[in-house]
Amino acid sequence: DAGVIQSPRHEVTEMGQEVTLRCKPISGHDYLFWYRQTMMRGLELLIYFNNNVPIDDSGMPEDRFSAKMPNASFSTLKIQPSEPRDSAVYFCASSSGTGGIAQHFGDGTRLSIL
Amino acid sequence: AQKITQTQPGMFVQEKEAVTLDCTYDTSDQSYGLFWYKQPSSGEMIFLIYQGSYDEQNATEGRYSLNFQKARKSANLVISASQLGDSAMYFCAMREWQGAQKLVFGQGTRLTINP
Numbered sequence: 001d002a003g004v005i006q007s008p009r010h011e012v013t014e015m016g017q018e019v020t021l022r023c024k025p026i027s028g029h030d031y032l033f034w035y036r037q038t039m040m041r042g043l044e045l046l047i048y049f050n051n052n053v054p055i056d057d058s059g060m061p062e063d064r065f066s067a068k069m070p071n072a073s074f075s076t077l078k079i080q081p082s083e084p085r086d087s088a089v090y091f092c093a094s095s096s097g098t099g100g101i102a103q104h105f106g107d108g109t110r111l112s113i114l
Numbered sequence: 115a116q117k118i119t120q121t122q123p124g125m126f127v128q129e130k131e132a133v134t135l136d137c138t139y140d141t142s143d144q145s146y147g148l149f150w151y152k153q154p155s156s157g158e159m160i161f162l163i164y165q166g167s168y169d170e171q172n173a174t175e176g177r178y179s180l181n182f183q184k185a186r187k188s189a190n191l192v193i194s195a196s197q198l199g200d201s202a203m204y205f206c207a208m209r210e211w212q213g214a215q216k217l218v219f220g221q222g223t224r225l226t227i228n229p
Contacts, residue, residue, distance in 0.1 A: 055215075095215060108158065
């Protein structure tokens with residue numbers, strides 16, 4: 001079975017540019033999560049969706065960050081404009097609300113803002 | 115307030131020895147779940163083991179077991195017969211039922227297995 005698929009794996013861009021991270025959850029999973037991992041703050045939940053609807057976006061750092069889930073098989077996390085402090089590894093994870101317990105993570109996107 | 119505390123930033127263990135990674139948690143919920151994830155140097159997050167707050171027996175998955183002490187609010191991960199491939203970061207996480215599917219992670223413990 002295919003796991004959670006994230007793209008790109010690495011992204012290097014200049015400050016001020018728009019960055020779009022993509023995620024395809026595991027088929028049949030109804031929850032999707034976006035996390036950010038940094039040395040200083042560890043793993044932080046940014047936002048999560050249930051059945052494509054955003055449930056909790058309290059972790060989104062500021063208005064420069066936005067996330068969408070237009071359908072059950074695709075989500076994006078967008079940063080506009082990007083800043084050097086946004087440099088981090090961004091993970092997408094998915095889980096099933098019925099019977100499933102664990103969140104399954106993608107391989108992450110390593111984002112560097114110069 | 116820190117919900118998940120992992121007090122060991124790093125641990126060094128000889129191959130084939132058992133290792134215990136500490137995790138304490140803080141919650142007022144009666145219903146919650148505890149998780150351990152492994153993050154190797156390649157960066158992916160791998161789910162290892164889960165313990166529900168109402169589970170009477172400690173969870174086990176192969177060489178992994180979770181030493182769950184509810185009164186002490188601890189959920190330590192035990193790895194038996196450690197292998198070189200166990201070298202990684204290990205994260206403890208908690209899901210409170212009132213928080214629905216939200217996971218809160220500890221800061222992690224870096225485990226190094228020496229040959």
